Each structure stands twice: as C-alpha cells, then as structure tokens.
Amino acid sequence: MHKLFKVLCCVVFVGILSATCPSGTIKSIADPDNCFALVTQRSLNESMANRRCFAGNGRLVQIQNAFDNKLLVDIANTTPTMTFDYFYIGIVRNGTNGWRYSDDDNGLNQVTYFNWDVDQPTLGDCVAMSRKTQKWVTVGCASELPYFCDIPALHEPLFCTDKINADVVFMVDNSGTKNDTRMIHDVLFGFTTVMPTRWWDPISEVTLTGCYMNNLLDQQQTRVASIIYYDNTWINTYTPTLCTDAFPENADLMDTRPNQAITDFSVPVKTAKKYFEDTAQPCVCRRNETKYNTKQVMIWIPMRDSFQTSQPVSLDMLPTWDHYMFPIKFAKNSTTNPFWSDPRMKEIVMVNDHPEFIPTQIMRLWRLLCDLTSSDGDVPLPPYI
Secondary structure, eight states: OOHHHHHHHHHTTSSOOSOBOOTTOEEOSSOTTEEEEEEEEEEEOHHHHHHHHHHTTOEEOOOOSHHHHHHHHHHHHTOTTOOOSEEEEEEEEOTTSOEEETTOTTOOSOOOOOOBOTTOSOSOSEEEEETTTOOEEEEOTTOOEEEEEEEEOBOSSOOGGGGOOEEEEEEEEOOSOHHHHHHHHHHHHHHHTTOOOOTTSOGGGOOTTOTTGGGHHHHOOEEEEEEEEETTEEOOSSOOOSSSOOHHHHHHGGGGSOOOOOSOTHHHHHHHHHHHTOTTSTTOOOOOSGGGOOEEEEEEEOSOSOOOOSSOOOGGGSTTSEEEEOOSSOOGGGOOOHHHHOTTEEEOOOOSSOTTSHHHHHHHHHHHHHHHTTOOSOOOOOOOO
8 A cells, every 4th residue: 555545544534623524424323523425426346446546535344343234234225326236344364363353454443343244254354234134244355346535534623634625637747757756746646635626426417408407516516637648649548537436547657658759739728628528528517607616617627837748738729728737847937838837827836834745735736726705714634656
C-alpha cells in the first residue's frame, strides 16, 4: 500500500468534534463520529475497493459490534441499486495469525467482533457479508463486489473544503520524469481526500437524458475529473466525465504510461473540449447555469513550457471554464508560450514555505478553491508524506 494511504488511515479520524455525517452517508449506531457509505455503482476487487475508500478520506468498513452489523445490512437492503447478495467489509486474513483490518498492515489493532456464517471461515483471504443472513463469509480478494466505507463525520466548525461548490477538471501532463509522475499522483490523491464529491452516489441516475433526474445536480457540491495526457494521446481507460467519479482510478493510470515528450498538444485540448465543453456529448452534465452557483475550474499541470501541435490551440476552445496553471515546473512570468501566457490562464500562487512539499501543494489547491467559492473556514491538515 502506498505510504500516502498508510498515513491517511491514521489521521482522517482525528479531530472530529461533532457527529454530522457527510450528505448521503449513514451515522454509525455505536460510534457517532463514524459514518457509513455504501458504494454500488462500480463493483471492485478488495484491493481497489480499499484504495477507493482511502481516496475518499475513509477506509473499508470496520464492524465493531452487532448493532452496526445489522445497520449495514439494513442500508444494503433498502438501497435500490444494490443488486448483489454480498458486499466487502474491511477484514482480511493476517497470514497464519488470524484476521486483521484491511488498513492495518501490521495487525496492531485486534479484531474483536466476528459474525461468521456456519462453516466459516474457509478458503479466501477477504471477507464479505451477506445482506440476506447478516453473516460473514470468506471470498477470494479478486472478487468484484459492492463495498461499504467508513467515512469520518464532518469537523465542527466546518472546514472551508466542506463548503466548496465547484466542478474541477485537472489537465495533467504526464510527460515528466517518474519522480514528477509520483509527485503529481500524490498531490491529486491528497487533494481529493476531503472534497465533498459524493463519489459513493450510484451512477444509475445519471444517463444521457437523466442528468437532472431526482435533482441530482442540485445535491452535488464538488465534482472532480481529469485528463491525463502524454506523447500524442491521452489515457482513456476512463472516459473524462463529471457525471461519474473515476478520478482516483484515472490518476492511478499515470504510472502505467511511458514518460515521453508531448508531440501534439492539440489532442488533450480537443479532448477537453469534447467532454467538458460540447454539451451535445453524452453526460456532460454541466452546472454552469447561474442557479447552481457552481465554479467551473480547469487546473493545468504542465511539465514543459513548449510543445508541438498539429492544429492551433487556445483557451478560446474552452471558454466557459476558469483556467489556472499549477507552476510546478515553470512560472507564467518565464514562459514564451502564448497558451500559458494567455491572460485568462491565471497562475496558482505557491507559498514560500517549502513549495516543493506535497502537503504544501495540496493545501494550496484547497485554499484556491475555498477562495474561488468564497468558502470560509480553515483548510484541514493535509496528509503527511
């Protein structure tokens, strides 16, 4: 497990003074500082489910008692999009020493509550619960299932990040060094940990004709998407869209591509225009109407000042977004490239106190969005890396 997630598991539940759950989650019966989120929209294997919970400032659910065990089943049985009989919980086999929580690599916190079904546990290193019997069974960790996450209750007073109302698209140049790739990956994951994205919401409500079904866009606060590009293409395993939240999975793909110079910059720009500007595309679901009061922010993370392009590119192709450049490699005052020097491309001001530190960069992005959306309050402490 990457060190960012190891740290997050230890810090995300600290400092909660009030038991207000994020919208769309259910409060634990036994622990009022903990909230449950059922994720049904995309079944995952145990490792990916665990990773997705961490990326959302949580962890795979840790059941401590019979009350919460029953509550999870009640939630699953009253969720229309829950079509599976089983869902993952956050317990895995600990070698030959029994069982541990999935975020506790060293088995330091003893698992004290079990609810095994008859003749369980058997083969399989991961654990799922039946929503019919409320009992636990072992399963292979490669099984793709829905899952529950523990999500920390909101801090009181609220952080400014809890109030952000924005659509955010990251345009990420993946042509830098491997160190660049790892740094940006960690910044993106750290950024998304506290964003109120409601990523657990089922996507069945979001279709070409259903963007406004059940007032879905009214319920959402922050949505995050990205286009990861390199060479003359973009990583397209996950379609760029603000309608579903595949942002962490998309960021993970940064490690799967070679580091090469960009040979045609028009490709990512045209891709952004297609999926985030042209409303004729399926599920654009923009919230740029006045009634939503939603900031539309596109954050560019370039690795190079210069690039080649087969067609002219400019911010005229993306006119309805506010554009910001994250100056990790170069600043606007040093560029000669008209795309970056365009007055509409604003520069994110980096603080002088260790701007190269990943936590500093994460906090700067949080503060930018808090300021843009006039969200008052402090920013939370970033994950320590």
